[in-house]
Amino acid sequence: MSLRPARFSRRASALGSTRDNPERPSTEVVSVEAGRSASVGPAIRAAEATKVYGCGATAVRALDAVTLTLPAGELTGIMGPSGSGKSTLLHCLAGLDPLTSGEVFVGEVRLGSLDDDALTALRRERLGFVFQSFNLLPTLTASDNITLPARLAGSHPEPDWLRTVVEVTGLEDRLSHRPSELSGGEQQRVAVARALLASILGSRGWGEDEASS
Numbered sequence: 001m002s003l004r005p006a007r008f009s010r011r012a013s014a015l016g017s018t019r020d021n022p023e024r025p026s027t028e029v030v031s032v033e034a035g036r037s038a039s040v041g042p043a044i045r046a047a048e049a050t051k052v053y054g055c056g057a058t059a060v061r062a063l064d065a066v067t068l069t070l071p072a073g074e075l076t077g078i079m080g081p082s083g084s085g086k087s088t089l090l091h092c093l094a095g096l097d098p099l100t101s102g103e104v105f106v107g108e109v110r111l112g113s114l115d116d117d118a119l120t121a122l123r124r125e126r127l128g129f130v131f132q133s134f135n136l137l138p139t140l141t142a143s144d145n146i147t148l149p150a151r152l153a154g155s156h157p158e159p160d161w162l163r164t165v166v167e168v169t170g171l172e173d174r175l176s177h178r179p180s181e182l183s184g185g186e187q188q189r190v191a192v193a194r195a196l197l198a199s200i201l202g203s204r205g206w207g208e209d210e211a212s213s
C-alpha cells in the first residue's frame with residue numbers, strides 16, 4: 001500500500017473522513033479512538049510508513065512510504081484489494097507491528113519512541129482492535145491447509161484439480177506461506193480453496209482421487 005494525501009495509490013486508498021466523503025462506499029471500515037487527544041489534534045498520523053515482510057527475493061513490501069492523517073472524532077474507512085496492505089497499515093498504526101521505516105504518532109506520542117511496556121500501556125488505554133481470523137491450521141502452509149481434508153481422508157488431490165482451485169482463488173504465489181504470513185482475504189481464499197477442493201474431491205469420491213494420483 002502506498003498512500004499520499006492528495007493522490008491515493010491504485011492499490012489501496014484511505015477514503016478520508018465520512019464528513020468529507022459522505023457518499024463514498026467502503027468495503028472495510030475501522031474506527032480509531034485516540035482517547036485524551038481526541039479534541040486537540042489528529043487521532044493518528046503516519047509519515048513515510050514503510051513495512052517490508054521478509055527479505056531477499058521473497059520480500060513483500062506491504063506499505064510503501066504511506067503518509068496520512070486520521071482526524072480525531074471521525075470515522076475513516078480504508079479500502080483496497082485483498083493483499084494491498086490494509087491490515088498491515090492498521091497493525092502498524094495501532095502499535096501491534098513495528099514499521100520497517102517511517103513514523104507513526106498516536107496523538108502526539110511517537111510509537112517508535114516507546115519501549116514494549118509503554119507501547120502495551122498505550123494500546124491498553126487508548127486503542128481498540130478487531131481482528132480478521134479464519135480456521136486455518138497455523139503450522140501448515142497455505143498449500144497444506146488446502147489439501148488437508150483430502151489427506152485426512154487418506155487421499156491425494158489430483159494436481160489438475162489442485163491447480164484449478166489455486167488459480168481460481170488467486171493463491172499461486174502464496175502457497176508456501178503460513179496463515180500468519182497471509183492477509184485476511186488471502187486466508188479467506190485459502191479457506192475457500194480448501195472447501196472447493198474438498199467438495200470437488202468429495203463429489204468425485206476420495207478413493208478415486210487416491211487411485212488417480
Ligand SMILES: Nc1ncnc2c1ncn2[C@@H]1O[C@H](COP(=O)(O)OP(=O)(O)OP(=O)(O)O)[C@@H](O)[C@H]1O
Pocket residue numbers: 053054060061062080081082083084085086087088089132174180181182183184185186187
Ligand atoms: N507475516 C507476513 N510475512 C510475509 N508476507 C506478509 C505477512 N503478512 C502479510 N504479508 C503480505 O503483505 C501483503 C499485505 O497484507 P495485508 O494483510 O496488509 O493485506 P490486506 O489489504 O489487509 O488484505 P485483505 O483484504 O485480504 O485482508 C499481502 O501480500 C500479504 O501476503
Ligand SMILES: [Mg+2]
Pocket residue numbers: 086087088132183184185
Ligand atoms: Mg486484511
